[in-house]
Amino acid sequence: MADQATRLRQMVHSESPQTPISSTQAEAWANVRVIAITSGKGGVGKTNIAVNLAIALRNRGHRVLVIDADLGMANVDILLGATSRKHLLDLIRPEVSLEDVIVETQHGLQYISGGSGIEKALEYDHAEKVLLQQKLADCAARADIILVDTGAGLGRNVMDFILAADEVLLVTTPEPTSLTDAYAVMKAYSIYASQKNLRLIINRVYEVKESREVAQKLQRAAEKFLHMPVDCLGYVFEDTSVTKAVRRQTPLLNAEPNTAAARCIDALAEALITGNEMHVKRGWKGFLQQIFKFST
Numbered sequence: 001m002a003d004q005a006t007r008l009r010q011m012v013h014s015e016s017p018q019t020p021i022s023s024t025q026a027e028a029w030a031n032v033r034v035i036a037i038t039s040g041k042g043g044v045g046k047t048n049i050a051v052n053l054a055i056a057l058r059n060r061g062h063r064v065l066v067i068d069a070d071l072g073m074a075n076v077d078i079l080l081g082a083t084s085r086k087h088l089l090d091l092i093r094p095e096v097s098l099e100d101v102i103v104e105t106q107h108g109l110q111y112i113s114g115g116s117g118i119e120k121a122l123e124y125d126h127a128e129k130v131l132l133q134q135k136l137a138d139c140a141a142r143a144d145i146i147l148v149d150t151g152a153g154l155g156r157n158v159m160d161f162i163l164a165a166d167e168v169l170l171v172t173t174p175e176p177t178s179l180t181d182a183y184a185v186m187k188a189y190s191i192y193a194s195q196k197n198l199r200l201i202i203n204r205v206y207e208v209k210e211s212r213e214v215a216q217k218l219q220r221a222a223e224k225f226l227h228m229p230v231d232c233l234g235y236v237f238e239d240t241s242v243t244k245a246v247r248r249q250t251p252l253l254n255a256e257p258n259t260a261a262a263r264c265i266d267a268l269a270e271a272l273i274t275g276n277e278m279h280v281k282r283g284w285k286g287f288l289q290q291i292f293k294f295s296t
């Protein structure tokens with residue numbers, strides 16, 4: 001272990017004496033849109049929305065990378081019917097390159113599995129973090145949009161990802177428990193996020209009116225108690241085609257693009273592209289720096 005750490009330190013220092021990022025790299029990184037998809041309660045549809053949203057964005061000509069950062073239940077690959085041989089943290093091994101951990105799926109998406117134990121990255125020493133960051137930097141050259149599928153709840157790792165991303169999509173269903181937990185996420189975000197850009201997605205609704213009522217409840221609470229304006233990006237209908245697609249391990253947008261749920265997710269992609277984007281973006285650079293806690 002000690003030997004590996006020493007080797008890493010030597011490698012990193014020989015490549016980059018002080019700063020972990022070159023200025024040209026930094027410029028490219030800043031232009032990538034980094035969007036975290038999260039929820040308070042688990043099982044509300046984050047991963048299905050992340051994967052299908054990625055396909056809808058891809059269909060609009062964007063280069064999309066999905067990062068599965070759900071520590072407990074990494075399952076983006078299950079929905080994509082893809083297998084990743086290597087995980088994000090394998091990058092810490094000198095012989096592993098970014099190409100080795102990125103899976104190009106048959107759906108035209110790029111995908112990185114966080115694997116279990118991504119939280120270990122936070123405990124890496126400076127040299128190891130620099131190495132990881134240097135290798136991950138090149139994601140910015142391969143994608144215009146990076147979607148980060150986080151776990152549910154307020155755990156340290158989930159919060160780290162949410163706070164590092166420029167945009168947050170908070171998924172909730174109309175169930176009271178899901179709403180209460182979504183509010184808890186909004187509250188933590190309102191306290192800790194330096195630039196606030198959180199939008200709601202209401203999943204599993206039976207009618208449009210229901211989605212409006214649910215969104216308004218959360219928006220009013222955010223306004224009144226957190227003094228934070230929150231937009232709603234859209235809603236997704238309750239639809240058995242979602243479960244069927246999961247069982248077939250084929251993304252809904254490919255398997256049944258004309259179902260109600262698929263059309264809703266397509267509309268979410270349209271809203272993401274045409275809606276207001278952040279004025280001050282930190283991009284992939286800001287995301288990595290925040291995750292690895294670099295000050296520059």
Ligand SMILES: Nc1ncnc2c1ncn2[C@@H]1O[C@H](COP(=O)(O)OP(=O)(O)OP(=O)(O)O)[C@@H](O)[C@H]1O
Nearest residue numbers: 042043044045046047048152204237238239242243
């Ligand atoms: N719009 C929908 N209509 C019907 N069923 C849905 C819908 N969205 C999600 N589901 C069901 O909920 C299940 C859980 O979805 P998903 O795995 O995307 O949730 P998640 O929030 O990522 O869960 P976790 O917190 O465990 O990561 C799906 O397998 C599917 O059966």
Ligand SMILES: [Mg+2]
Nearest residue numbers: 046047070073
């Ligand atoms: Mg999930």
